[in-house]
Amino acid sequence: MTVSLETRGLTKRFGGIVATDNVSFRLEVGARHALIGPNGAGKTTFINLLTGVLPPTAGQVFLEGTDVTRMTPERRVLRGLARTFQINQLFASMTPAETIGAAVSERLRRGSTWWRSLGGQREIEAEVETIAARFGLADALGTNVTRLAYGKQRLLEIAVAFACRPRVLLLDEPAAGVPEAERRELLDTVAALPRDVSVLLIEHDMDLVFSFAERISVLVNGALFAEGSVEEVSNDPRVRAVYLGEDEHG
Amino acid sequence: MQASPPAGTGVCFSAARRWRMAETVFWLAAAATFFGLPGYHLLLTEIAIIGLFALSLDLILGFAGIASLGHAAFFGLGAYVAGLLGKHGWGDPLLGLAAGAGSAALLGFLTSFLVLRGSDLTRLVVTLGVALLLGEAANQAAWLTGGADGLQGVEIAPLLGRFEFDLFGRTAYAYCLVVTFVLFMVARQIVNSPFGLSVRAVRDNALRARAIGVPVNSRLVAIYTVAAAYAGIAGALLAQTTQFVSLDVLALHRSADVLLAVVIGGVGYLYGGLIGAVFLKVLQDVFAGLTPQYWTFWIGLVLVVLVLVGRERAVAGARDVVRRVVGIRRRTS
Known part of the structure; x- marks a missing residue:
């Protein structure tokens, strides 16, 4: 099997507005794939359809060959589809240790265990430490997340998704708002994600897209407008007209 | 909101499970009141019961973020069930507690689906509505509950077959204190477990909780059911120790009082309800005397x-x- 995530004729209408228009899309196993498009192109809706936050009006979503169109978001996560958010969605009362621990314990199907303390579970603790080290959070494990530097919060945002041990990872503008000084660490961490995880990057930042992605899909008005290698897409005059031309020097 | 526990020191989650010195002091002080304040056992019994009731509310309000103005529904149901059992010859206290817990848990489970959706405001109204429904049902079913006259003739057997409930409330207070302590320890275990962590995750951010695979609804149903059982036990304790149940157990002011207790004591760290109950009841007693x-x-x-x-x-x-x-x-x- 070479396709890890696929949509067929995926459509979402809100009243008279077509937010996602008959999108048939494939994410290859191990891909470094970027999804770009101007504001209002329907990128967020597309992500919400993939993750199951929204039900589609028509069409299907396949995760590793299985039709997951009617599956709840949490079941899709347990099947290996995880995402990050453009705006941080963290647990305000928790530390990074607890945040990552929550994801790990859920993945290990321990989320309904009430008779054992979280603290005594070496398996969870060890994995939390491993993930924290990978995302540069080892020194901040006991700090409340609201007190972390913004760049660290963005790293945690990815670390939490990674703790679900995804086979498909959707990164929604991971570098959004990260100050220049913390940017390098974030980009390096994203670049160092293991190759067996297929990554779909939703991004505005063209530097990040060109440095990270091997394939690019362009979404315009909810429909798939163009797709190809980085070279093909960046040389496509139609794409330049609707998108790159505006943003490249912007 | 109570501040989160202080930063751990190396080991990831040690902060959550660590038993603090202040907790030992708190419970030793509670035990000391049994020996040191014999003249206040009736008031202290009431405090222990309201404290347990408030602990129950804290489980859903403080840990799951579910605001309720009708928590008395479970308290009242537990009270009536234990009272009715006592009246009809099933006066064993622990049996009454179990029945009160079970019936309240069942009601909690069934009504939890009503509070899954909606904002805080809808939840307040829905929970209030459930309590009102139950209050009116108890009022109408006078053949069963005694209606406005209250449930009379409740007879409670000696605790464990040995300790009679005396006039001064000695047995009653010891009983309520021990039950509250045991249930507190269970609640403490629950909130420090992976389950407790996932419930907090839902409270903090349901969107993200779903995105890490937490089945949000079933976790809310579970914690709501547990909290209802706790409230049912508190109600059963009241029925057993006063050997009387009136419509008052389902009244709005019960729900409001317990909400006050939790808000006064602080939400989300379990002791808030207990401290709030002490504060509220002592204050009432002092002002009522003055x-x-x-x-x-x-x-x-x-x-x-x-x-x-x-x-x-x-x-x-x-x-x-x-x-x-x-x-x-x-x-x-």
Whole structure:
């Protein structure tokens, strides 16, 4: 099997507005794939359809060959589809240790265990430490997340998704708002994600897209407008007209 | 909101499970009241019961973020079930507790689906509605509940077949204190478990909780059911220790009082409900003694001041005053 995530004729209408228009899309196993498009192109809706936050009006979503169109978001996560958010969605009362621990314990199907303390579970603790080290959070494990530097919060945002041990990872503008000084660490961490995880990057930042992605899909008005290698897409005059031309020097 | 536990020191989650010195002091003090304040056992029993009831509310309000104005529905159901059992010859206290817990848990499970959706405001109204429904049902079913006259003739057998419930409330207080302590320890275990963590995750951010695979609805149903069982046990304790149940157990002021207790004591760290119950009941008792006619006025005033000043600042201020007083005494002595 070479396709890890696929949509067929995926459509979402809100009243008279077509937010996602008959999108048939494939994410290859191990891909470094970027999804770009101007504001209002329907990128967020597309992500919400993939993750199951929204039900589609028509069409299907396949995760590793299985039709997951009617599956709840949490079941899709347990099947290996995880995402990050453009705006941080963290647990305000928790530390990074607890945040990552929550994801790990859920993945290990321990989320309904009430008779054992979280603290005594070496398996969870060890994995939390491993993930924290990978995302540069080892020194901040006991700090409340609201007190972390913004760049660290963005790293945690990815670390939490990674703790679900995804086979498909959707990164929604991971570098959004990260100050220049913390940017390098974030980009390096994203670049160092293991190759067996297929990554779909939703991004505005063209530097990040060109440095990270091997394939690019362009979404315009909810429909798939163009797709190809980085070279093909960046040389496509139609794409330049609707998108790159505006943003490249912007 | 109570601040989260302080940072761990190396080991990931040690902060959550660590038993603090202050907790030992708290429970030793509670045990000491049994021996040291024999004249107050009736009041203390009531405090233990309201404390347990408030602990139950804290489980859903503080840990799951579910605001309720109808928590008395479970308290009242537990009270009526235990009372009815006692009246009809099933007076064993522990059996009554189990039945009160079971029936309230069932009601909690069924009504939890009503609070899954919607904002805080809808939840307040829905929970209030459920309590009102139950209150009116108890009022109408006078053949069963005694209606407005209350449920009379409740007979409770000796605890464990050995300890009679005496007139001074000795057995009653020991019983309520032990039950509250045991259930507190269970609640503490629950909130420090992976399950407890996932419930907090839902409270903090349901969107993200779903995105890490937490089945949000079933976790809310579970914690709501547990909290209902706790409230049912508190109600059963009240019925057994007073050997009487009136419509009052389902009244709005029950739900409001317990919400006050939790808000006064602070949500989300389990002790808030217990401390709030002590504070509220002692305050009521003191004001009722000072001015029998106007005590609700003074309670109201204290609550308004407390909320306006803010609990943290009030506590810090009180600590300051205590320090100064202690300091003056030291200097003068």
